[in-house]
Amino acid sequence: MTTQAYIAMASLGLFTLLRGCGSSPVQAPTHQLQTSTQLTDQACDDPDAPIDCCFRNMPQPLTSTMTMAELQEPGERLVLSGTVYQPDGKTPYQNVVMYAYQTDHTGHYTKKGTETGVQKWHGHLHGWCKTDQNGRYEIRSIRPAPYPSNTMPAHIHAALRPEGKPAVYISDFVFKDDPLVTQQYLATIPDVGGTGIVDIRKNKQNTWTGTRDIVLKK
Ligand SMILES: [Fe+2]
Numbered sequence: 001m002t003t004q005a006y007i008a009m010a011s012l013g014l015f016t017l018l019r020g021c022g023s024s025p026v027q028a029p030t031h032q033l034q035t036s037t038q039l040t041d042q043a044c045d046d047p048d049a050p051i052d053c054c055f056r057n058m059p060q061p062l063t064s065t066m067t068m069a070e071l072q073e074p075g076e077r078l079v080l081s082g083t084v085y086q087p088d089g090k091t092p093y094q095n096v097v098m099y100a101y102q103t104d105h106t107g108h109y110t111k112k113g114t115e116t117g118v119q120k121w122h123g124h125l126h127g128w129c130k131t132d133q134n135g136r137y138e139i140r141s142i143r144p145a146p147y148p149s150n151t152m153p154a155h156i157h158a159a160l161r162p163e164g165k166p167a168v169y170i171s172d173f174v175f176k177d178d179p180l181v182t183q184q185y186l187a188t189i190p191d192v193g194g195t196g197i198v199d200i201r202k203n204k205q206n207t208w209t210g211t212r213d214i215v216l217k218k
Contacts, residue, residue, distance in 0.1 A: 044117035051167045053118040054099040054159045058128040066129035068100060068141035073125070075105030075142030077207040080173060080198060083135040084160065085215045092135025093216060095163040100139060100173075101126035102156040107145035122157075143200075143208055146180060153180035160193070162216060170214060171196035192217075 044053035069075070084093040101122035104110045109123030119126055125144075131137050139156075146154045153174040161167035170193030174181050177200070186195060193214040200210035 041117060045120055046118070047121045049118040049121075051159055051169065052161075054122075055097060055128070055161055055167065056117050057119060058097070058099070062097065062128055062130040064129055064132040064136050065138045065140065066098065066100060066127040068102065068125050068127040068139055073104070073142050075145075077205075078141050078143045078200070079138065079207055079209045080141070080156075080200075080212060081136065081138040081209075082212040082214060084131050084137060085135060085213065087215065087217050089215045092131070092133070093162060094131050094133045094135055096131040096135070096137075096216070097128060097161045097167075098131070098137055098139075098158055099126070099128050099161075099167075100156050100158040102141065102144040103147065103154070105142055105145050107147045107154075143175075146178075150180070153178045153185060155196075160214070160216065165218070168192060168216070168218070170194075173198055173212060175200050175210075 039050065039053055039056055043049060044056055046053075069077075084096045084098075085091060086093045101109070101119075102125050104123070104125055109121070110125075111120065112124040115122070115124060125141065127139070127141075129137050129139070141156070144154045144156060146152060153172075155172035155174050157169070157172055159167050159169045169190075171189050171191060173196050174185075176197050181197060189195065193216065194212070196212070198210035198212045200208040203209050
């Protein structure tokens, strides 16, 4: 593949991500960091709202466990966990707030009607947690389905905000057994916090479980 072809493919893929996710996975480098108090309902009620809108509605206090889907949510249960590391790749990163959202078991960002701000676009399957003193986090959810168009792997979007630092979107969580996770897909993603590919397996409780450790480069 020529360099030009690679760039064209990568650009097309990123455009697909931007169009398909209800919010931008990557912020423009010129984005001005806004604090939660500066953000307005109007500014956050937008599919391409600033990344800090993701953190505007989070409850307090947060624990290291995010319950994104209640037990009655249709779909196969999924538990993802891991450790967030500082840029040296070895020191656990504590007090990193993680926000995540995903499609339901039909591939839609379904809403309950009570969502406000950017969650109007992200749907009801969203949540927050904060890494503990060992950098650990856990997400309790259901396995998302790919979009009905089937053009992109099933995925979970996530944004991380270390204490006192700007938030960043990491590469989406995707699943190793998904046939849509291809080399072509990998060529299109921003490698932030790794590729996001998680090798999930079903445990004895019939729950998909997997681990993703994340090194934040900044
Ligand atoms: Fe998406």
